[in-house]
Amino acid sequence: MALVYLNELEYLEDDFNGMFDFDEFEDDNFGFDMNGHLHEDIHAELLDYFDNPERQQNDTSATEYRNGKDIQGIPWERFNYSRDDFRTMRLNRYQNFESLSIPRDGLEKEWKKIEKGSMFYDFQFNTRVAKTSIVHFQLRNLLWATSKHDVYMVHNYSIMHWSPLLQGCDELLNASGPVVPTQKSYGSSTLNRVQICTMAVKDDLLVAGGFRGELICKYLNQPGAIFCTKLSEDDNAITNSVDIAQSPSGAVRVICGNNDCFVRVLDAEKFSLLNRFPFSWSVNSTSFSPDGKLLAVLGDSTDCLIADSQSGKVVSTLKGHLDYSFSCAWHPAGHILATGNQDTTCRLWDTRYLSESLAVLKGNMGAIRCIKFSSDGNFMAMAEAADYVHVYDAKVGYSAAQETDFFGEISGISFSPDCESLFVGIADRTYGSLVEFNRRHQYSYLDSYF
Structure with missing residues (x-):
């Protein structure tokens, strides 16, 4: 990147x-x-x-809307x-940012035909009390929900917690000054003035990556940061992505993708470095498969890679994108991998048949910067760099979608673990906000026609 x-x-x-x-x-x-x-x-x-x-x-409330x-x-x-x-x-x-000038003329033939107009999630609330901000224009994993009542987001140097139930926002971590780790472990060190550019939250663990290669790990139920380190001293070592996942043995791992072309895997108990996998280009996004056996690696290349999570050995190369990729997500069932690219598309890959992508989903304006699946596997949310969030129905082969438009840069999207809520962060000084949608249970595909 x-x-x-x-x-x-x-x-x-x-x-x-x-x-x-x-x-x-x-x-x-x-x-x-x-x-x-x-x-x-x-x-x-x-x-x-x-x-x-x-x-x-x-x-703005649902009634006012x-x-x-x-x-x-x-x-x-x-x-x-x-x-x-x-x-x-x-x-x-709007001018979409492109890293490569490969002609896009042939893409239109690959776009999947989508029936837009479905309503899977209804607008619930928009608040300006909870604000998000963006450090690097290509990194948008800055918002996560651990329940429908708990949302975490990055605002300036702080990680904030928003409670939709209490309608209140409080600061969870401030990185504008020294961040001192509470756990003494090998490699841990005090960090100062960390510009948080990526984040992941799962269960009680929050992991944040910094613009200068920093990594901060924090338990949500404990004050301060339990572990801090600089993953690399390289001047261009941005921590582009962080992920929290389970290995095949069930152990929790922290996975970091950096601009110095390495993927690092850390143990989430002692935060010791377990593996360091080299690649030939900057790594912008990584994700373990649900069974922990495969590792998706995307970056400053048109190719997307699938590697063995234990050895880092590349087992498959996915070809089709025309620019650099910055987001990926696995379907909970484990067979489908979604990749988001600056060529304004999201490609779906069936890991059992990798000779070509299963489908190509097109954005309206710009790069696909963030992709999330609901935990039940029924929906996939896809956010463009600005203005548009698309929610696809996975049960009907991603052929039906709900499209919601805003005005502003999208800092992140997140389903709540129970799939009842979908949150969208809009980063802007004038009308930046956090938007909440609630799942519509009695929807009909006839909604698409009315």
Whole structure:
């Protein structure tokens, strides 16, 4: 992955104008100027509207949404553009980031035909109390739910906890200063001012990766961080991905993919390094298969790899993508692997028949930055870099989908473990928020036609 912040992507400035403005981070270049998606006239009015203290808690409930309020609380009636008009402008103006200039002409023939309009999850709540932020524009695994009442997200240097039940947000970990590990173990060390760019949470364990190769591990029920380290001293060793999974023996592992071209596997009890697998390109995303035997490895290559999780030996090479990949997820049954790419597609692979992808799912605007399956395997959520989240019905071969659009960069998506809720993080100073959807149990495929 490119070692850049968003404000270094100068060619995007004509399309985006000032959505993000973390003035407090100017001293270390943590902040970035996403050059917001809104037309400058609308953006100026929105800043004036939402900077009013009386509107800081301008949340949106399901009832208000049904009565016509915008899902993000954007007052479209104040502007010369309708929401639909601006959506059209946005689609026409958005420039997807590409690392490779391989022609995309042949992709259209591969796109799977999708029946859009299904409603699997209903909008429940949008809050500005819980905010998320993004360090690196290509990394979007910054939001996780451990229950429908517990959501964890990255905001600036902090990891925050949001309770939909209590409608409250509190700080779980602050990495703006020294982060001192509470457990004395080999390789553990104090870290300082960690810019968290990726995260994973499972059960009681939270793992966060830093922009300079850091790794922080924390138990949710204990104060402080239990383990901290720098995985590499390489100047370009961004911790691009972290994963928490079980090995074939049932032991819990922490898997890290770094920009220095290594995948590292750590024991989650003593946090000792068990394996270090080298690859020929920067590793952007990794994931253990549900049985713990296979390891998906994606990065700065058009190829996606499947390796043996114990030896790191590549057993399959998946070909079809046209750019670099940044997200992957296994279906809970273990046979289907989904990979997200900057060529604006998600490819589904059946590990029993890997000569070609099972299906190619197309985004509307940009790179597919985050993919999650529900724990029951019924749904797959796919987030583009900005504006769009798609939820596919796995039971009907991913041919039916619910499509929800916002305005803003998507920092992460997460199903709750019971599959009852789906959370979406929108990173933006003006109207950034956390959006909650609740599962609709009595849905019908006829919903697609009404």
